[in-house]
Amino acid sequence: MHSRLENKINYRFSDKKLLEEALTHKSYSVENNLAFYNERFEFLGDSVLGLAVCDYLFREHPRKDEGYLSKLKSYIVSKSNLSLWAQKIGLEQHIKLASGEKSSGGALKPSILSNAFEALIGAVYLDGGYEKAQKTLFSFLESQEELFTDIDFKSKFQEYSQKKHRQLPAYEVISTQGPEHDKTFVVTLRVGGKTLSTGKGKSKKEAEQNAAENAIKYLEAHQHKKS
Structure with a gap:
């Protein structure tokens, strides 16, 4: 039933029930009076994903410091990146949703997609162990390696702001902390006069990058609450 999905992730489940549960959204479970849904798998997959990503970055970027990693x-x-990975393998075609959620386009919501992706990784871990889950994730990481060489959060947020609001974000230093020889800059990020986030750094550039990163996190969390 889900052989195409298994082909996409290059993994065959021994226990198909694990895959079935990982693809079952809570709304579908409630609507059909089932005793299972994928939130526990999501919980497990989140931790497996975190460990595998840390493992990969530690090995592949030996000269990068902890802050960069x-x-x-x-x-x-992030929800946005995991939802892209989910769409890459057509996961939205396999998620089981309640009829109302499905008709409203729920299968393409970043929160539902990213959660289902985490649940899928949790299912691979339960079925085949950590090494199989790690191997599955490494294929995604390797395909994106070029994007990881220099993540620029300011450029990423500017692209979003221009597309969504047709405005450029504005950064402003609102204060400095610490002695003259060891200053920490505090920067706000605004779009259309509205403050979205603040960021701190040992330079204005670093503070602006952190403010942009915090704005992205804020938007992802806000989007998650809406969905």
Whole structure:
């Protein structure tokens, strides 16, 4: 039934019930009076994903510091990125949703897609162990490696702002903290006069990057609440 999906992730489930549960949204379970849905798998998959991503970044970027690796991990495991991975394998075609959720386009909501992707990784882990789950994830990571060489959150947010609001984001230093020789800059990010986030850094550039990253996280969380 889901052989195309298994082909896409290059993994065959021994226990098909695990895959079935990973693809079952809570709304479908309630509507059909089922005793299972994928939230527990999502919980497990989130941790497996986090470990595998840290493992990959640690090995593939030996000269990068902890701050860079943390930012990179944050981007990789974000709802927006995981939903793109989910669409890459056509996961939306396999998620079981309640009729109302399905008719309203729920299968393409970033929150539902990213959660289902995490649940899928959790199912692979339960069925085949960590190494199989890691191998599945590494194929996604390797295909995106070029994008990870220099994540620029300012450019990413500017692209979003121009597309969504037709305006450029504005950055402003609102304060500095610490002694003259070891300043920390505090920057706000505004779009259309509305403050979306703040960021801190040892330089204005770093503070602006952190403000942009925080704005992206805020928007993803806000989008998740709406869905």
